[in-house]
Amino acid sequence: MVAVFRTLRTHWKKSIFAAGLTVCGVMWANRRHDANLVRRAVCEEAAKYGRQTLGVNERPKRVTVFLNATAGKGKAKNLFEQNAEPVLHLAGFEVTVVKTDHEGQAKELIGALDNVDMIVVAGGDGTLLEVVTGMLRREDQASFSKIPIGIIPLGKSNTLSKVIFPDFEDHVRCITSAALAIVKGSTIPVDVIQITGTVGKPVFALNELRWGEFRNAKANTSRFWYFGPMRKFASFIGSTFKPWPPTHNATLRFTPAVQRPPLPPERDAPPPTRPPFLFRLIARIRGLWPTHTAEDADIKEVEWDELNISSMEVAVRTLNHQLDATKPEAVEVCLMPESFSKLDFLKAAFSKHNLVDMIEGSCKTLQVQECVLHPESLDSPFDIDHEEYDAMPITVRVLPWKLRFFCSSTARKQLLQEVQPST
Structure with missing residues (x-):
């Protein structure tokens, strides 16, 4: 035993390296073992559904x-x-x-x-x-x-x-x-934003549209490949050497948010039964005479507001991050102030949190049902769900509860917690 300690002390550098290598190997093996246990448990649960007997049809x-x-x-x-x-x-x-x-x-x-x-x-x-x-x-x-x-x-x-x-x-x-x-x-419905430009077919997104300096710096990261793991840092540092603050000017026209339609059922309801012949005959006779309801008198043309914006970053995002059935039928337009220091720019860039969430207190936020964004300059492209698109005048409209996604039970419970049991 004394000889072992004497050897470790004599070759202490090799001993430390071997100990570190052993610890890393044990941790790697432990993670692999835990991952295999997770896979096995999930597969056993899925197999229960596979063993269920199907009907004749x-x-x-x-x-x-x-x-x-x-x-x-x-x-x-x-x-x-x-x-x-x-x-x-x-x-x-x-x-x-x-x-x-x-x-x-x-x-x-x-x-x-x-x-x-x-x-x-x-x-x-x-x-x-x-x-x-x-x-x-x-x-x-x-x-x-x-x-x-x-x-x-x-x-x-x-x-x-x-x-x-x-x-x-x-x-x-x-x-x-x-x-x-x-x-x-188990599923939940989510919103979709329809982005229609002056050229090409519409694009449908689930998260956000970004336009501004943060988007440009992130897109230029690949140009600094020679900095290795520091390439993102180099890209944002390089952006601070441009004329400051870098502003993006545009005209924004929008309609205000409205009340969201009720939460659709998780599964399609069965088709309604056909009413008796007498009821169908009476309904057809009533349809021969035009009727005017109180709702027709209340219909008004939607008013559009207009705003000239000058911002470092513009973000138009869905409300899918809010698992709340009572949220309005709207998208969020977030306008970052142009008076943004270089230090704050770098801090926000390397934050693990969402950029808009981090600077929410200093952003001007609008909830709109539909908006038209007309950039003054088309040099800086858009970023739609992390995909690059050419800048052009666009119309953004929210499609509430348009698609249904499979989700965890926790997410569905959170969405339904504000809904009355009768719905």
């Missing part, structure tokens, strides 16, 4: 998965195959995996999709944007948009998944729980 649910294999620095395919795909198969689903390999492919493929019960998006915000836009550009979008959507968070940015799966910080737990939520079938 029932068939397994058909699931189409749009997998962005390049998401998450190329790790998305392995993460999906290890943590999510076994859960869907064990639940008895007919799973079809569509791998996308270039930008815009998911948008094109979903336009031709047919005979599907559920859609799953395995990727990040960009993949989800393409799928949602493709769904709502279809001619039959009114019926096709009722198909529930599942999210497997595999991308660099997974904004909506953090809202509908708020309980899980560990990546493996979040992926397996998202897959299990698809199996269980």
Whole structure:
């Protein structure tokens, strides 16, 4: 024993290195073991649903998965195959995996999709944007948009998944729980913002539109690749050497927020029964004479307000981050003040919190139902759900409760806590 301590003391540098390597190895093995236990527990629960007996006229649910294999620095395919795909198969689903390999492919493929019960998006915000836009550009979008959507968070940015799966910080737990939520079938409705430009087809987003200096500095990060892990810091530092403050001028026209329609049912209600012949005859006779209701007299033309803005950053975001059924039918327009110091700019840039949430006290916030943004300069592009689009005059409109997403039980309870039991 004395000889062992003498050796450790003599070779103390090698001893410290070996001890550190051993600790790292033990921690890595422990994480792998915990991840395997999580996968096993989720698979066993999913298998219970798969063993349920189907009726004579029932068939397994058909699931189409749009997998962005390049998401998450190329790790998305392995993460999906290890943590999510076994859960869907064990639940008895007919799973079809569509791998996308270039930008815009998911948008094109979903336009031709047919005979599907559920859609799953395995990727990040960009993949989800393409799928949602493709769904709502279809001619039959009114019926096709009722198909529930599942999210497997595999991308660099997974904004909506953090809202509908708020309980899980560990990546493996979040992926397996998202897959299990698809199996269980609990859903919540979310808003969509329709962004229509002067050129091209409309884009449909779930999170936000950004336009300004923070967006530009973040987009330029890849140009500073030679700084390695400090490239983001270098990009924001480089932005402070421009004429300060960098302002973006535009004209904003908007209509005020209105009361949101009631929360739709989780599942479509059965079609109403046909009334008796006598009632149908009376209703048809009444329809021959025009009638005027009190609501017709109250209809007024919507008034538009106009505002000239000069801001460092403009953000138009949905209210999906608020799990509250009583929120208004609106989008949030956040205008960052132009009197923003360079130090505050750098602090906000490297905060782990959402930029708008961090500087909410200094931002001017408007809740509007519809708005028209007309930039004076088109040099700085837009950022829509972390995807770059050319700047142009745009119209942004909220589509309340437009899509339904699979979620955790916690998120659904939080959404329904303000709703009366009668609804």
